[in-house]
Amino acid sequence: MAEAAHLAIGDLARLTGTKVNTIRFYEEGGLLPRAERTAAGRRVYRDADTRRLAFIRQSRSLGFPLDAVRELLTLADDANQPCEAVDRIARVHLAEIDRKIANLSALRSELDRVIGSCRQGTVADCKIIETLGPRAIF
Amino acid sequence: MAEAAHLAIGDLARLTGTKVNTIRFYEEGGLLPRAERTAAGRRVYRDADTRRLAFIRQSRSLGFPLDAVRELLTLADDANQPCEAVDRIARVHLAEIDRKIANLSALRSELDRVIGSCRQGTVADCKIIETLGPRAIF
């Protein structure tokens, strides 16, 4: 008990490892509810906000886009929702990550092949430049 | 001989598989030189422009950022430059791709682990939501 029930935005930032501007950005985007304000207009946060922000950050660190985070938050807010929807969002995201890895791996192979062909002369006979030059077109 | 020496922007777009707006964007960003204009102000392109744009697109398809493409173009423009600079740019890019793949792979493992723990109940005991919730903080 008796812990700080009211946090300023800077405290929340420090607690969650989030930049102050980012917290405001999340409020703006509806991920965090509009915070109460003091008479002077300063944001005031409670424990529930800390938990919510931590949830957001954890989701983001797993790469979920903000739209997905929004959906996850909505689901998490209602304990009676079926877990299935959560699972689906996560699987879609996993598929997306797999797609990105596949793309990058293909890119990596190609680039590696190109680099391997370089024989350290001048640009005139550089295989890398040659590869980048137009071939398919002419 | 006798091929179209003067192309309109739409022709160049079709030839290189680039959108018209993207070509203008490259001109704006100095990747393509400012094209000559007709009396009516329309851009006119020659073969050299086609080659340059093809080079840009090929570089981009290998994932080089525009800054790197700019450097590669500068190097490619002078056949006497040592190939070493080209090689260096390519290797830096390769390292960056490797970094991204490593990050995504780590993300993928973590996400896969999280998804695997889901037992298809309600959100109340959903392991995914639980994982996303604050643990380290409280």
Place this chain on the structure above:
DNA sequence: ATACGACCTCCAGCTACTGTAGGAGCAAGC
């Protein structure tokens, strides 16, 4: 009283484009 930090709102910038609005030009058909 004043200095300092933390806070406020609003806005520009990052990457690499993409799409749209609002207009003008051009070639073909009638």
Place this chain on the structure above:
DNA sequence: GCTTGCTCCTACAGTAGCTGGAGGTCGTAT
């Protein structure tokens, strides 16, 4: 010579997810 339809022009807003800064206010410690 006029209309139709396509292409072109400039200029700007929007995408994702923040980040940083300007210019101003507030709170507190000295």
